[in-house]
Amino acid sequence: MEAIEAWFLAFYRDTGINLTIIYDGFDRARFLEGVGNTVLLSMVCLVCSVLIGIVGAWMQGSPRAWVRWLAQVYVQFFRNTPPLVQLYFFFFGLGPLFVITVEQQVGQMTFAREMPLLTSFHWAVISLSLFAGAFNVEIFRSGIEAVPRATVEAADALGMSRLQIYGNVVLPLAFRICLPALNNNLVNLVKTTTLAYAIAVPELLYQSNQIWSDSVNVPEMMVVLLFLYVGLVGVLVTGMQRWERAMRLPGFGQ
């Protein structure tokens, strides 16, 4: 480890390419925290947005008009507004409304202090999940619509309930049909997590910004950032492709 650090320090001296994130313990820690937060934010949002997509698509198929309407309003709202504006709306617009008052004792005096209930990370999860979820609703709906009516009717004729049919027949088939579109949206979601920078979530972009401000190595950090995202998205894409292949059914959908 020390040898590597020494090498990169010498590398900086010889070439002027300053990779503090490798030879400087403080920058490295900040950077790794950024990587960790980006991965965590991506994964949590990924799962939440898929769940939102499933629930939303189910609501869109509800026999009750107001439930369908609710899903539609949600989709229109989050699909047709900029995600950065959404993020600001949640953090600056709703954030101040979600506070708890804690009593603080200082000597003889008791102060009431307002504490935010949710951190910027939480708001980023909520906002980005809802944003990607709106697209997932539409993606799942298109998948659900592509499930043959007759297959659903067969399940109906076997006495299965709407929920049972949805969970055991419609979703598994719709998933397979819409997997390519879903993959696309999830890749976009991972890239969109950089917006959390704007509300100071210490994710990859935010931490890199801190580093290049302190260490004045902007071009180096830019290159590092780009390669890291290529790597992260690459891992996701490979995983999804594997999944797609594993889900492929003999004789179906060809």
Added chain:
Amino acid sequence: MPADRPTAAAAWTPDRPIVHIDDVHKSFGSVEVLKGVSLDVMKGDVVCIIGPSGSGKSTLLRCINALVDIQRGSITVEGQEVHDPGLDKRLLRRKVGMVFQQYNLFPHKTALQNIMMAPIKVLKQPRGEVEDRARRLIAKVRLSGKEDAYPGELSGGQQQRVAIARSLAMNPDVMLFDEVTAALDPETVKEVLVTIRELAEEGMTCMLVTHEMGFAREIADHIYFTDRGVIVEHGPPATFFTEAKDPRTKEFLGQIL
């Protein structure tokens, strides 16, 4: 009047029609597809419905397990009014099995899983017990060895036999077959008909829409001929094919025989 219905269902005895269809009218929009159809099926009977395409045969079968609703008339299964708005359709559908022209298997499940799904999910029966029954049913439809095949890996005739086994796994009292051989290659038609014949011989109540006249003649207790939403003529096969009186029946039989 509503209070009568449960009593009527409870009072059903096998000497009364298991399926009782009385003056059923059904329209899709402004198109009247069933214009007053009545027929009775006794327990253990095999009833064949024949008729030109578009005459409402599929619609009639679908009315019996409430896949479509009706505008007028009455259908009872074991004394239970099918189109009673208070009826739990899922309870009805456990009693009435249905097999479709296009098999409609679940493509993401193996043959065995296709058969096991409904008994486990709907009847909440224990998995082990259901699996035993599913394997016996696979053997019964002569598909031993294909338990783990996906529908996409099976021929049409094999898929259709899985579909029949899937329905039977629910232990229905009545089986509805809607042109179940119409989509099959001629070579595989026979294997499906053999399965249906065995069922009929075991005493299963069957209603089948079919274009296989030879088969209908052989296994039916009663044949109904429908045209444009009405039953034109009916009778036991011995007389139906030879003594048809209505010109429409004669023309249809002339074309098909």
